[in-house]
Amino acid sequence: MDIRVDSSLGIEGEPDKWVHSACLLCSNGCGMDIAVKDGRIAGVRGNAGHPVNFGHLGPKGEHGWVANNHRQRGVLPMIRRRKGQPMEQVGWAEAMDFFIDRFRAAWNQGHENLACYNSGQLTLEEFYTLAKLWRGGLQSSNIDGNTRLCTATSATGLMANFGADGPVASYADIDQADLLCLYGHNVAESQTVLWERMLAAKKRNGGRIIVVDPRRSPTVRQGADLHIQLRAGTNVALMNGLIHLLIRRGAVRMDFVNAHTVGFAQLQAVTDDYPPERVAEICGIEQIVLETAADWIGGTGKMVSTVLQGFYQSVEATGASSLVNTVHLLTGAIGKPGAGPLLMAGQPSAMSNREAGADGSYPAYRNPHNEQHMKDLCALWNIAFEDFHPEVPKDILTMMESAERGEIEFMWVIGTNPLVSLPDQNRSRTILEKLFLVVQDPFIDTESVALADIYFPTAMWGEKTGCVTNAERSVNLLLKAVEPPGEARTDLDIFIDVAQRLGFADRDGQPLIRFREPRDAFDEWRRVSAGRPCDYSGMSYELILEMGAVRWPCNARYSRGAERLYEDLHFWTGIDDCESYGADFLTGNKHTRDNYRHIDPAGKAFLKPVRYRRQPNPVTEAFPFLLNTGRLVYHFHTRTKTGRSDFLNRRAPHAYVEIHPEDAARYGIALGDTVEITSPRGTWQGLAMVVDTMRQGELFIPFHYGQGLEAANQHTWYARDPVSQQPQFKSAPVALRKLSFGAPEQWLLDRLRELDGTMVTPFAMR
Ligand SMILES: Nc1nc2c(c(=O)[nH]1)N[C@H]1C(S)=C(S)[C@@H](COP(=O)(O)OP(=O)(O)OC[C@H]3O[C@@H](n4cnc5c(=O)[nH]c(N)nc54)[C@H](O)[C@@H]3O)O[C@H]1N2
Ligand SMILES: Nc1nc2c(c(=O)[nH]1)N[C@H]1C(S)=C(S)[C@@H](COP(=O)(O)OP(=O)(O)OC[C@H]3O[C@@H](n4cnc5c(=O)[nH]c(N)nc54)[C@H](O)[C@@H]3O)O[C@H]1N2
Numbered sequence: 001m002d003i004r005v006d007s008s009l010g011i012e013g014e015p016d017k018w019v020h021s022a023c024l025l026c027s028n029g030c031g032m033d034i035a036v037k038d039g040r041i042a043g044v045r046g047n048a049g050h051p052v053n054f055g056h057l058g059p060k061g062e063h064g065w066v067a068n069n070h071r072q073r074g075v076l077p078m079i080r081r082r083k084g085q086p087m088e089q090v091g092w093a094e095a096m097d098f099f100i101d102r103f104r105a106a107w108n109q110g111h112e113n114l115a116c117y118n119s120g121q122l123t124l125e126e127f128y129t130l131a132k133l134w135r136g137g138l139q140s141s142n143i144d145g146n147t148r149l150c151t152a153t154s155a156t157g158l159m160a161n162f163g164a165d166g167p168v169a170s171y172a173d174i175d176q177a178d179l180l181c182l183y184g185h186n187v188a189e190s191q192t193v194l195w196e197r198m199l200a201a202k203k204r205n206g207g208r209i210i211v212v213d214p215r216r217s218p219t220v221r222q223g224a225d226l227h228i229q230l231r232a233g234t235n236v237a238l239m240n241g242l243i244h245l246l247i248r249r250g251a252v253r254m255d256f257v258n259a260h261t262v263g264f265a266q267l268q269a270v271t272d273d274y275p276p277e278r279v280a281e282i283c284g285i286e287q288i289v290l291e292t293a294a295d296w297i298g299g300t301g302k303m304v305s306t307v308l309q310g311f312y313q314s315v316e317a318t319g320a321s322s323l324v325n326t327v328h329l330l331t332g333a334i335g336k337p338g339a340g341p342l343l344m345a346g347q348p349s350a351m352s353n354r355e356a357g358a359d360g361s362y363p364a365y366r367n368p369h370n371e372q373h374m375k376d377l378c379a380l381w382n383i384a385f386e387d388f389h390p391e392v393p394k395d396i397l398t399m400m401e402s403a404e405r406g407e408i409e410f411m412w413v414i415g416t417n418p419l420v421s422l423p424d425q426n427r428s429r430t431i432l433e434k435l436f437l438v439v440q441d442p443f444i445d446t447e448s449v450a451l452a453d454i455y456f457p458t459a460m461w462g463e464k465t466g467c468v469t470n471a472e473r474s475v476n477l478l479l480k481a482v483e484p485p486g487e488a489r490t491d492l493d494i495f496i497d498v499a500q501r502l503g504f505a506d507r508d509g510q511p512l513i514r515f516r517e518p519r520d521a522f523d524e525w526r527r528v529s530a531g532r533p534c535d536y537s538g539m540s541y542e543l544i545l546e547m548g549a550v551r552w553p554c555n556a557r558y559s560r561g562a563e564r565l566y567e568d569l570h571f572w573t574g575i576d577d578c579e580s581y582g583a584d585f586l587t588g589n590k591h592t593r594d595n596y597r598h599i600d601p602a603g604k605a606f607l608k609p610v611r612y613r614r615q616p617n618p619v620t621e622a623f624p625f626l627l628n629t630g631r632l633v634y635h636f637h638t639r640t641k642t643g644r645s646d647f648l649n650r651r652a653p654h655a656y657v658e659i660h661p662e663d664a665a666r667y668g669i670a671l672g673d674t675v676e677i678t679s680p681r682g683t684w685q686g687l688a689m690v691v692d693t694m695r696q697g698e699l700f701i702p703f704h705y706g707q708g709l710e711a712a713n714q715h716t717w718y719a720r721d722p723v724s725q726q727p728q729f730k731s732a733p734v735a736l737r738k739l740s741f742g743a744p745e746q747w748l749l750d751r752l753r754e755l756d757g758t759m760v761t762p763f764a765m766r
């Protein structure tokens with residue numbers, strides 16, 4: 001990819017200074033500098049020397065910064081003394097006292113009465129501190145991140161084959177690959193700069209791109225050489241069909257498989273049942289499409305596969321994603337330049353949370369069921385192992401179900417907007433309303449803050465220092481450019497304060513958390529991560545500043561970071577190395593250490609079979625459409641940042657639903673009409689986008705639009721993958737009807753042209 005410095009400045013002339021940072025509006029981690037004028041953020045420019053983006057930025061990266069200066073920033077804490085009363089602004093001392101009182105009162109009923117639900121958007125240093133506070137201090141397993149909705153499956157999918165989390169390939173491999181397979185990944189909208197990099201690689205290498213998606217997405221329109229437009233929810237059948245053909249055609253490298261994997265015979269026994277005729281039928285595709293894909297995949301060793309929400313947000317998420325790794329193992333396309341699976345992250349620092357362990361993981365990919373791993377962690381934290389009871393952390397939906405039954409009464413929400421992003425909004429709202437809810441956020445006007453009993457105002461991107469890992473293990477350093485507004489504090493400061501007020505101490509009676517500054521937290525993290533897959537022991541803030549970004553592992557062996565994992569084809573599967581002893585794909589039942597002794601592949605990778613199972617929610621006569629939800633290029637999540645940029649917002653100010661032209665014709669629906677979508681869980685109303693992106697019988701709504709009638713999560717539900725517990729956001733049966741005629745506004749017409757391929761998204765591709 002060529003160097004091109006994209007920028008946007010809100011001032012005339014030069015800023016007072018430029019401060020080194022990175023974009024926090026997706027997992028790509030584009031390097032950027034922040035312009036500061038008179039103590040305020042005044043713009044950004046891409047970092048030309050950065051190894052991820054070479055100066056390029058996408059629309060969100062270029063225009064999202066205006067959110068920092070918005071008038072709805074929180075400047076003081078707020079409390080609601082009693083449910084039903086209004087929130088009052090108070091000082092930090094009073095808000096903290098209130099927090100600690102209520103925390104202790106709930107804790108007195110047992111620590112399972114408390115829950116923490118955090119983010120994929122804080123810094124590594126903050127996640128590590130929170131993990132230490134909650135796991136080491138409170139010693140509770142009721143902690144999860146919104147990474148559960150996002151990339152929990154990336155972690156479990158990687159563990160299933162390789163023993164530990166850790167994306168295998170990197171963007172350097174994409175540059176060299178001649179085949180890119182995108183599984184449920186609309187990269188042209190979700191990581192625009194990565195898409196530019198993919199297209200540049202394709203052009204340079206004369207390569208090809210396969211996209212697996214039930215939608216003819218902008219990615220398909222702009223760059224696919226083969227589109228596998230499968231029926232929603234049939235990923236496992238497709239993967240089994242591909243593997244079946246690879247085996248049948250002799251495209252499997254048996255020398256590689258025998259030397260570096262276990263489980264081939266069991267895999268083959270299952271994939272034998274997936275001949276192309278059957279798979280074409282299940283997936284609703286032409287057999288020739290499947291055969292072409294198998295030819296291309298079997299015909300190259302230089303293949304990178306990305307996997308994202310079309311695979312993750314489903315009930316067979318871990319199985320389907322693991323089969324992508326399996327395809328790489330079968331063809332030997334791993335551990336060498338230009339080859340490897342890249343199970344993607346989505347949020348800017350979802351990876352950091354998975355590493356640090358404030359979500360479903362334990363710090364540095366330690367295995368909670370491995371006594372030695374937990375003893376090591378206790379020694380590093382200087383806490384007594386005898387009192388430490390590591391459990392597999394509860395996922396957010398399990399915690400919501402507990403709360404629904406009244407078993408959890410206090411929830412601390414940090415850096416996420418669950419009222420909008422959790423499935424089944426109406427059910428989730430009822431549960432959140434019941435809880436004593438603390439919300440910690442830079443903005444006072446999010447949907448979740450409106451339900452809070454305590455609100456803590458925080459600093460955000462540009463107002464604090466810390467590290468963030470992108471989807472391919474590159475660690476960025478984001479420096480503080482300006483002061484946060486009013487009395488907003490960093491999440492790190494709040495965590496340290498809480499740990500101190502709760503009196504969390506180590507076994508010598510010293511404060512459990514002794515550092516104060518991000519740099520000192522980072523130093524402790526280097527020691528805690530040493531020897532584990534995400535090894536930071538050789539990394540420093542200085543090295544990151546020098547290189548732009550550094551990929552972990554960074555240690556004595558890889559002093560400037562590792563481009564790809566597993567070059568020695570030795571995986572983290574040994575019984576004393578692995579992050580998990582594994583789980584059954586269909587039931588989620590966890591294997592014990594004793595079971596594992598019998599299957600310990602001692603460093604070889606697992607090939608694990610998965611059977612296709614029909615979705616739990618087939619359409620019915622009353623609810624004949626399958627609803628798919630996801631992203632569009634101009635907005636980030638629940639729009640707490642991008643919704644404040646006029647530039648971005650006016651290109652997509654409202655929710656709409658993509659409807660196939662023939663379905664629209666049957667219901668008498670035209671572009672711009674208002675339609676209603678119903679399900680047993682709720683009602684959605686919005687504009688009709690009539691476009692042939694969808695398969696007939698399927699609908700798509702962008703999920704960015706908050707509450708009430710525009711919310712996609714009116715219709716999703718708590719069904720989830722049994723292993724990763726990632727919710728099934730991508731298909732729910734619904735009914736459609738027309739409400740009223742409407743003339744399409746200009747933005748809807750423009751969006752139509754982006755979707756039907758007559759216009760390439762401006763500012764995303766230039
Ligand atoms: N513009 C923008 N970019 C973002 C974000 C954002 O909010 N806005 N968020 C970031 C985050 S946190 C994430 S997680 C990523 C997500 O990035 P993506 O995963 O690329 O985005 P989605 O739109 O959620 O889903 C991708 C595709 O999955 C397809 N899909 C649905 N069902 C199936 C299925 O059964 N099989 C297959 N194969 N595909 C299916 C959908 O049609 C959709 O096109 O984006 C990141 N980047
Ligand atoms: N239907 C449907 N639902 C989905 C999805 C889907 O595809 N379809 N995708 C899911 C996915 S992949 C994701 S990642 C989630 C995202 O869902 P959320 O996590 O709810 O989305 P955000 O809007 O990013 O919420 C982040 C919050 O953190 C705040 N914040 C930003 N920076 C900071 C900070 O430094 N400190 C603190 N304390 N707060 C900060 C923001 O203001 C915002 O309120 O949505 C999920 N929900």
Ligand code: SF4
Pocket residue numbers: 023024025026027028029030053056057058059060061062190191192193194
């Ligand atoms: S691709 Fe992602 S990280 Fe890069 S500028 Fe766009 S939103 Fe930011």
Ligand SMILES: [Mo]
Pocket residue numbers: 149150151346347
């Ligand atoms: Mo995500």
